[in-house]
Amino acid sequence: MHILIVDDDEKICAMLELFFNKYNYQTQIVHSGEDAIELLRTSVGDFDVVILDIHMQGICGIETCKRIRTFSDIPILMLTSSQEDINTIIALEVGADDYMIKPFNPMILYSRIKNIIKRSHKQTQILTNKKLISYTFGDCILDTSTQTLKYNSEMIPITTGVYRVLKYFLENPGIILSRDNLMEQTQNRSLENFDRSIDIQISRLRKILKDIGFSDAIKTIHGSGYMWTLPVHQKNS
Structure with a gap:
């Protein structure tokens, strides 16, 4: 596995490089969003995952992630030193696959990296499967071959995380889905204490659905989950 580490904190970079090298993972380090974008544009196929810090000089991690998503679906895990939910919300909305708050346990980071790569490989297998499925509700179509949502033939922008959540709901209509179950099926990891990433994705999905007239599509079942x-x-197809 080849990991691109993007952080202007040299100590963090050195620690991550040493840690991943112990597991025989290749790492490459750049210290700015500009360098990361330039590198990925020319050699994105050389990397399996990007670890990207939010708070950097020059182009911040949020903007870097946003620009990377214009040309690549490479898995991205973002690092932040802020406890504020807004940073997590924005990171997930611009296309990050996961996030971790500094300081962090390298073993947990390692586990999450493996999980998002596993999800990425699963998605690739789905896209190469001949029996691709589209889901229709009302005037909306979710096309799994392109991972796109259309309303009255108009494209509705959605992030990878929101796509996964919507797809899982459409696969299980009328069934109560717990937060644990949603987390495991859409992010391939267990729900942790104080982890609000699945709630953020559902909130984002609800807003998208409300904007196109489906405000009641997802019902909260108090104490149980969502339906x-x-x-x-x-x-x-």
Whole structure:
């Protein structure tokens, strides 16, 4: 596995490089968003995952992630030293696959890196499967071959995280899905204490659905989880 580390903190970079090298993982370090974007544009296929710090001089991690997503779906895990939810929300909205708050346990970071790569490989296998599925609800179509959502033939922008959550709801209409279950199925990891990433994704999805007239699509079942309430039709390609 080849990891691109993007952080202007040289101590953090050195620590991560030493840690991952113990597991025989290749690492490459750059200290700015500009350098990361330039490197990935020319050699994105050389890397399996990006570890990207939010707070950097020059182009911040949020903007760097946003620009990377214009040309690549490479898995991205973001690091932040802030406890504020807004940073997490923005990171996930611009396309980050996961995040960790500094200081962190390197073993937990290692586990999360493996999980997002595993998810990425699963998604690649799905996209190469001949029996791709589209899901229709109302005037909306979720196309799994392109991971896109359309409303009345108009493209609705959604992040990778929101796509996964919506797809899992559409696969299980009328079924109560717990937060633990949603986390495991859409992020391939267990729900941790104070982890609000799944709630953030659902909140973002609800806003998208509300904007196109489906404010009641996801029902909160207090003490149990969430349930998709609209009829869903599946079509195999």
